[in-house]
Amino acid sequence: MESPKNFNHVPPHADDLELAVLGAMLVDADGLRMAMGLLGTTEEVFYQMPHRLLFRSMVRLFTAGRAVDAVSLHLRLGQDGALPKYGVMDAYEGIVQSVSTSAHVETHVLQLLELYTKRRMGDIGRLLVSKAYDSMQDSFELLTEAQQLLNSAHAVLQLKRPQAVGEVYDSIIDDIVRATQQTGGLTGVPSGLSLLDRLTGGWQDSDLVVIAARPGMGKTSLVLSNGVFAAKAGYPGAIFSLEMGLRQLVRKMIASEAGYTTQQLLKGKLDGGQEEAEAIRQRASALKAIGLYIDDTASLSLGELRAKATKLKAEHGIRWIVVDYLQLMTAPEVKGNREQEISAISRGLKKLAKELNIPVIALSQLSRSVEQRGGDKRPMLSDLRESGAIEQDADMVIFLYRAEYYKILEDDMGNPTKDTTELIVAKHRNGSTAVGDEALIVSSKMAFGRYSDLNESPAPAGERPFYDKETKQTVQLGKLPASKFEEEVDMPF
Missing domain, CATH: 3.40.50.300 (P-loop containing nucleotide triphosphate hydrolases)
Incomplete structure (x- = not known):
């Protein structure tokens, strides 16, 4: 089979995108709420380990009801023992100095999730190839597992946010109107x-x-x-x-x-x-x-x-x-x-x-x-x-x-x-x-x-x-x- 064009062995990721999202979370409360609402607590969305550790500490501050700002984050990183690891200090200084707005955080998070989904697809592909060459694997069980894994990868991009009553109000009334037109209320x-x-x-x-x-x-x-x-x-x-x-x-x-x-x-x-x-x-x-x-x-x-x-x-x-x-x-x-x-x-x-x-x-x-x-x-x-x-x-x-x-x-x-x-x-x-x-x-x-x-x-x-x-x-x-x-x-x- 012909190899894909522009293929390399580095999983898809974008360091500047990861820094932009982390910075937006640090800049103001709106950026933090938006990013947390879309990402939850899934730190694997970030490819670089320093960025994962930064995100992990932000999540811990957020869930504890503490402020998430540059000072609080630095203290939390120290408490988590993350500062001396994997260049975390360099990453921390990078987001503090370079990011000044959270204006495009939703777009950046969605782009980050797309890259994460591609990495998961690669992991799934490698896992399935490994199991496909294992003579002890049952074919039907492998097909079922493949479908489940693909569904889970697809679910990452199916973001479901809370909706205001006003957003669905008219469509509910439309349903009621249609119901009145059905014989026997069917x-x-x-x-x-x-x-x-x-x-x-x-x-x-x-x-x-x-x-x-x-x-x-x-x-x-x-x-x-x-x-x-x-x-x-x-x-x-x-x-x-x-x-x-x-x-x-x-x-x-x-x-x-x-x-x-x-x-x-x-x-x-x-x-x-x-x-x-x-x-x-x-x-x-x-x-x-x-x-x-x-x-x-x-x-x-x-x-x-x-x-x-x-x-x-x-x-x-x-x-x-x-x-x-x-x-x-x-x-x-x-x-x-x-x-x-x-x-x-x-x-x-x-x-x-x-x-x-x-x-x-x-x-x-x-x-x-x-x-x-x-x-x-x-x-x-x-x-x-x-x-x-x-x-x-x-x-x-x-x-x-x-x-x-x-x-x-x-x-x-x-x-x-x-x-x-x-x-x-x-x-x-x-x-x-x-x-x-x-x-x-x-x-x-x-x-x-x-x-x-x-x-x-x-x-x-x-x-x-x-x-x-x-x-x-x-x-x-x-x-x-x-x-x-x-x-x-x-x-x-």
Whole structure:
């Protein structure tokens, strides 16, 4: 491979730029606050060791609430034992004598960060080359590590500063105005279930939604149903499945779309044989065009999820993420018990939702205490398995409850519970947990993995809301007019 032009072995840096930033911090309080706000306490941004030591002493003065000026800095350098090291005294005298303004400190700090990012990229490259030639390294683990390292380098330049209320005020009012124009108050990603969308306004950006239940309640079927609906409506998304494989999930989607059970398709139990199987190819073909991405990596770590989700957002513009399910994830960097690891995963999922500004829907198992209780065995927040942090971090917690599963065939009002699921909203940080006095009960044909409004079929594709990429708004379509042909002609079937 041809060597890059103008390449030398000295890492990119600029001594005069480093002195300019340090001097600006010393000249006045505004320069100090600006530089500290952008740099934090990352002394590695400075390439020269004397400059790092100067910055370190300034940080110590700043965090102690002391004045940061030439006299205070000189005393602090002496206390830190830095004056006799690495030419620190020469650097100190240089910034005291040569810098008289902090006018351009923000520009200089950004330039400094760019040089620091280049040095980190060089370090990452050398590390990856070293590991690439190590026969003991796993290729997939190395790819994951590379993605994480690159993301961390990229984050250096993603400076996020505090904003005044006035800066975001008008955009928030714009959001409110748009919300008034949406039928049914749908402002987030639609689930396809009217009662749920009325309560939530759709899955909201930056929210961590936890959907929890005991095994066999239909958690995966619910999020597949929601995900297919959302993707068809123009909201692309990703499902990270740690339990079921890619082919299993797509088979479930095809079965639900075409009106078969998964077992029928798996075992080929079709009355029409091969001809009927080919007909399914056409009946479920709408799935081929939707923006739904599935990753079935087992034992997915939090770092891997973050790297993959960031890439999917950049490349495909995903609007939501599902993790199935939370307790199967790992956080190898956490040194502690399983509860601490689950807490770290829960916090990480909430952080990911905020970073990507999309809803993250995490499925969770409930503890066996549900089964051991008497009565109707309705779940409660204390049943969340392994960590109270899940409840704390989640913006919404929804339990799935199928009375039919526990041989309860009628509810308190005498209504049959067959093929129904109650969505129990146990926590809703940004709203209520119920739509008036109405329970959130939906139709759930578990044999087909199909969820819909009770006593209603899902709206035809032409009546569903969809996301307009040009206007970046959700378009609500009204009900299509009845066919005149159907009204005037007696149909022979």
